[in-house]
Amino acid sequence: MALLLCNARIQLTDTLEQMQQGTLMRKVKSKSWKKQRFFKLQDDCMTIWYQSKRTGKTESAFSISDVETVREGHQSEVLQSLAEEFPPERCFTIVFYGRRGNLDLIAGSAEEAQCWVQGLRQLIEKADKNKDGRMNFKEVQRLLKMMNVDMNEDHALRLFQDADKSESGTLEGEEFVLFYKALTQREEVLSLFQEFSEDGKKLTLLELVDFLRQEQLEDEGTEEMAMELIDKYEPSETARARHVLSADGFLMYLCSPEGSIFNPQHRALWQDMNQPLCHYFISSSHNTYLIEDQLRGQSSIEGYIRALKRGCRCLEVDCWDGPNGEPMVYHGHTFTSKIPFREVVSTLGKYAFKASDYPVILSLENHCSMEQQEVLAQQLKDILGEQLLTTTIDGHVPSHLPSPEELKHKILLKGKKIGRLEDTLDGPGDEVPDVSDDDNGAEAEEERRRAKKDKETLAQALSDCVIYCKNVSFRGFQEARSHSRPSEISSLSEAKARKLIRDAGNEFVRHNAWQLTRIYPSGMRTDSSNYSPQEMWNAGCQIVALNFQTAGTEMDLCDGLFSQNGCCGYVLKPPFMRDEETLFNPSDPSSREGPGPITLTIQVISGQQLPKVANSKDGAIIDPLVRVEIHGVPADQAHQETKYIENNGFNPRWDETLQFQLHVPELALVRFVVEDYDKTSRNDFVGQFTLAFANIKPGYRHIHLLSKDGTSIPPSSLFVHIRITEPPGPEQD
Structure with missing residues (x-):
């Protein structure tokens, strides 16, 4: 709140005034x-626009809150x-949070560069500090507009006058707090509070326990939990001492991680990490070195840094002779x-295990000559040292893949x-039958022929670095079952994978229970767009x-799935997908053994301080609606939306109930999207939050929204009530 106050009262310095007049600079993407x-x-001292000098058309805009830092001089590959x-004194780089690419700029003079570097830093610092000041009614109105509040002037003036206890015509300190509290009064939370509070003023320990059990369906250690919540969220010392929760404390609890829709226990590492690698979904990036499109985009180690910081565990590198x-x-x-x-390998060595301790797979697309393949192998060994896995973990031929736990801190x-792998090991190779034992020896001959061909095009030193992930061509499930090994992996294009899912869904699921499969985007996606990962996970x-590097629904699903389990980049597949004899077929939900579909009921109650639409020139107040999407097996794919609320992005109320049937809840992801309704064109994106159904907590919950590129946008949230109804069990005699 004080942050909003400070934004409204930024004192204009000469630097900021100069920035408001505008400056011509060079935006740089490459040498050419x-x-x-x-x-x-x-x-508003919060938004920066830039437009083409030639066409005068506005090209883009960004908010100060999007900027992580400003680097002076040649501190990016392009500027280097x-x-x-x-x-260097004319160059600087603006680094953004999330997925947005850095902005490399060259000013006309050192003074202009300094003006922007200092000005941006001043604005970032101001956005971080809580400075209080005085505000008159006009400034308050401006602040309300910035906060996406379209309020009746008389009503706003009434709230302003009630809060202006000193009758000075301005609000300061505590007065502004009063005004803000009146403004943000949450009627829907207050009535819920009063429902469980006998005197309407406080929740006793037992009343809070009742609420936690009946509504939030917390069943273990509820009294201890209630005590902890009071200690943690009750602002009044007296109330804390009496073990009661005030309405303010109740709201603080509901807005906290414990009141979030995301089960806080699932944020930490909560899954078994001792199963074979093929039993996990693995966070994976394509063309990791690109931070723009596939045809003329910039290659950058920044792509690797960003992916690794986000817990990505499989990176791609395309190597060519240089x-x-x-x-x-x-x-x-x-x-x-x-x-x-x-440079890529050094970056990998430095950042591989910052976000997660679990193994990183480096997917090598090798187009190099024999000589430069030797260099690849040498650089991998020299730079990565112990981190590079160069032999099986026990020196024996594996009968199944090792686990993420066994491969911690390994690349x-x-x-x-x-x-074959057994040819390079000293250990006994009797766990895998030799193909020459086959009736006619034709397979053995074929294997020898392939090995001879590989020997002519592949440097032995590079081959020796490949242990558990040997690339093999996919020649059908039958051949894979007869001759492949767990340490082999096939890469399939999205189109090939779709065909296999359609024609042989169950065989595909069984194959993936014992061997790894990599799926990559179609070569036609030159704009770096994405296919839906959900059908592949199914x-x-x-x-x-x-x-x-490409924001959108597909990356939201990826972020949503991997935001659990300590963001370690590995998520355990459901039991029926880890069984090599499973009957499960994603296109036939009845093939999953177990009870019938469960019902997910979502009451969308209200929204809080939703952001304005990015790039909306006139700063118009939004008309928000909420869409809930289910992504899962084909039978579960669905979406429903609420009506839109006119002119209220600050505290819209929907009070609408949406209901979904989930046949395979273990694979379902739920995506909440807020849009600004537009009757003449496509609705604009406002915010979203995606999570796996398995991580949802029932009851009254807040959903803390994320921006288009997956970064948080506090204090924007949705308030919902979630009910999960299991199908009735078999009747008792």
Whole structure:
């Protein structure tokens, strides 16, 4: 709240005034892409617009709250490459939170660069500090508009006058707190509080226990939990001492992690990490080095840093011969820029285990000559050292894949390998039958032929780095079952995977119970768009590679699935997908043994301080609606939405109930989307939150919304009531 107050009262310095007049600077994407853009700070001191000098068209805008930091000088790959052309004092980089690419800029002079660097830092700092000041009614109205509140002027004036205890015509300190409390009065929470409170003023310990049991369906240790909640969220010391919860404390609890729709216990590592790798869904990125599109986008180690920071555990690297014997990484036969393989490996070594301790798979697309393949192997070993897995964990041929727990802090290379894993091990190879034992020996002959061909095109040193993830062509489930090994992996295009799901869904699920499968986007997706990962997860595919740089529903689903289990990048598949004899077929929900469908009932009650639509020029108040989407097996795919509320992004009330049937709840993801209704064109995105059905807590819950690129946008939330109804069990005699 004080943050909002401070934003409304930013004192304009010369620097900010200069930024408001606007500055012509070069926006740089590569050595050859340097275009002039006119940058301008808007009157709200929170938004920066920039437009093309040539066309005068506004190209984009960003909010100060999107900016993580400002780096001076040549502190990005692009600006480093231009070091000889432009001095460091004219260069700076704006780094954003989330998925948005950095903005590299070159000012016309060192003074202009300084003005923007200092000004941006000042604004970021102001957005971080809680400074109080005085506000008159006009400033309060401006603040309300910034906060997406379209309030009747008389009503706002009445609240203002009630809060202005000193009758000075301005609000300060405590007065502003009073005004804000009156403004944010949550009637729906108050009436819920009064329902359980005998005197309407407080919840006793037992009344709170009743609420937790009856509504929140908390059944274990509820008295201890109630005590903890009072200690943690009750603002009044007296009430805390008496073990009671005031209406303020009750609201604070409901807005806290304990009152969230996401089960807080599932935020931590809560799954068994000792099963074979193929029993997990693994967070996976495609063309990780790209931070824009597939044809002329920029290749950058920033792509690897971002993916690894988000818990991604399978990264892709495309290697090609480079100058001076140095292999390079880029998207072949396109205009994308290039980065040395050495830099990618150093970045991997540095960031691999910052967000998660569990293994990282490096998917190598090798287009290099024999000489440069030797360099690849050498660089992997020299730079990664102990982190690179170069032998099986026990020195024996595996009869099944090791677990994430056994492979902690290890980097696994996925690529081609000469011959079989047992050929490179000293240990006994009797766990896997030799193909030459076959009746006619034709398979053995074929295997020898393939090994000979690989030997001609693959450097032995690089082959030796591939242990548990040997790339093999997929030649049908029958052949895989007869001849493949757990340490082999096939990569399939999205189209091929879809066909297999359609034609042989159950066989695909069984195959994925003992061997890894990687799915990658169609080559036609030159704009780096994504396919839906859900249909691939439905078949048990573990490595479903997405373009992490592209925001949208598909990445929301990916973020939603992997936001559980300590964000470690591994999520255990349901039991019926880990059984090699399973009957489950995603297109036939009745093939999953167990009770019938469960019913998910969601009452969408209200919204709180929803953000304005990005790039909305006139700063219009939104007309919000809520859409709930179920992503799961085909029979569960569904969506429903509420009506829209006119002109209220601050505290809209819907009070509408939506209901869904889930046949395979273990695979379902639930996505809540808020949109700004538009009768003439497509609705605009406002915020979203996605989570696996398994992580939902029933009862009265807040949903803390995320922006388009997956970053949080406090204090924006939805208030809902969730009920999950299991089907009745078999009748008792």
